[in-house]
Amino acid sequence: MKRTRICDLLGIEHPIIQGGMTWIANAELAAAVSEAGALGIISPNAAMRLEGDVVENLRSQIRKAKSLTDKPFGVNLPVQIPECKELIDVVIEEGVKVVTTSAGNPALHTPRLKEGGVKVLHVVASVRHAKGAERHGVDAVIAEGYEAGGHNGFDELPTFVLVPQVVEAVSIPVVAAGGIADARGFVAALALGAEGVQMGTRFVATHECVAHQNFKEMIVKATDTGTMITGRKLGPTRGIKNEFTAKLLEMDKRGASAEEILAFIGVGRSRMGQLEGKVQEGEVYCGAIAGVISEIVSAGEVVRSIVDSYSRVVANL
Numbered sequence: 001m002k003r004t005r006i007c008d009l010l011g012i013e014h015p016i017i018q019g020g021m022t023w024i025a026n027a028e029l030a031a032a033v034s035e036a037g038a039l040g041i042i043s044p045n046a047a048m049r050l051e052g053d054v055v056e057n058l059r060s061q062i063r064k065a066k067s068l069t070d071k072p073f074g075v076n077l078p079v080q081i082p083e084c085k086e087l088i089d090v091v092i093e094e095g096v097k098v099v100t101t102s103a104g105n106p107a108l109h110t111p112r113l114k115e116g117g118v119k120v121l122h123v124v125a126s127v128r129h130a131k132g133a134e135r136h137g138v139d140a141v142i143a144e145g146y147e148a149g150g151h152n153g154f155d156e157l158p159t160f161v162l163v164p165q166v167v168e169a170v171s172i173p174v175v176a177a178g179g180i181a182d183a184r185g186f187v188a189a190l191a192l193g194a195e196g197v198q199m200g201t202r203f204v205a206t207h208e209c210v211a212h213q214n215f216k217e218m219i220v221k222a223t224d225t226g227t228m229i230t231g232r233k234l235g236p237t238r239g240i241k242n243e244f245t246a247k248l249l250e251m252d253k254r255g256a257s258a259e260e261i262l263a264f265i266g267v268g269r270s271r272m273g274q275l276e277g278k279v280q281e282g283e284v285y286c287g288a289i290a291g292v293i294s295e296i297v298s299a300g301e302v303v304r305s306i307v308d309s310y311s312r313v314v315a316n317l
Contacts, residue, residue: 019200020076079104125153147179167193212277
């Protein structure tokens with residue numbers, strides 16, 4: 001397995017990062033990924049009640065992860081959430097050394113994180129955003145193509161197009177994300193110039209992930225055309241096709257306003273699908289790579305499979 005600057009930056013053995021998935025990037029999953037030599041990531045609202053305290057939930061999740069591993073792990077912080085400053089305080093107080101930021105301007109919180117001794121990796125969806133993130137002092141960028149599950153960039157650039165252009169545009173390390181689930185994707189990302197990968201959907205279908213079993217099984221059963229992009233008026237979002245996405249598609253076709261769509265989505269729709277297991281009426285974030293995921297395994301097995309298959313894939317080129 002190739003070592004890159006990402007390994008040295010984050011203090012990990014393998015340049016593989018687990019995605020910071022809303023509601024389901026829990027301490028047990030993060031610890032298992034980190035124990036395998038990669039970097040586990042915790043979401044502040046992992047496994048939380050809809051009306052729960054996100055700040056205290058993050059503190060609890062961090063402390064649980066510490067009890068399960070002494071290896072590095074990180075926290076994902078969506079920049080735009082109201083509690084972001086308080087969450088940063090918790091990260092620094094608890095001694096977490098890596099944060100991935102997303103969904104907002106990295107200029108807002110990167111200085112505070114860096115002052116606290118935290119390495120910052122910012123998710124970007126375009127060259128312009130990557131240059132801005134580098135200018136604002138982040139340590140690396142995660143170039144995420146629109147194959148990824150969940151919220152994506154408005155330009156909908158695919159990973160294969162986005163990554164090499166970001167690599168050429170910045171001097172800091174680039175991590176590829178979107179449409180990666182195995183050693184083939186890992187090697188392809190390195191060929192594009194990335195120095196690591198971030199994976200979300202593959203880690204959902206693991207034993208340690210707190211996601212509902214219905215969600216995991218839906219990923220395993222998904223085909224190559226099993227996901228779709230919805231919500232372009234609000235922000236492109238990829239999820240598994242279900243009754244919820246069919247309704248959104250129908251609303252788009254008849255010209256529903258953004259306000260009407262927001263009212264239909266309501267509050268907690270993604271929690272409904274991912275934690276509660278209501279996979280038809282809920283929002284089920286899932287990457288387009290789901291079609292290659294055929295079984296639910298341990299998080300450690302996911303990492304080891306990539307590491308063990310790396311040389312074989314390279315030799316077959």
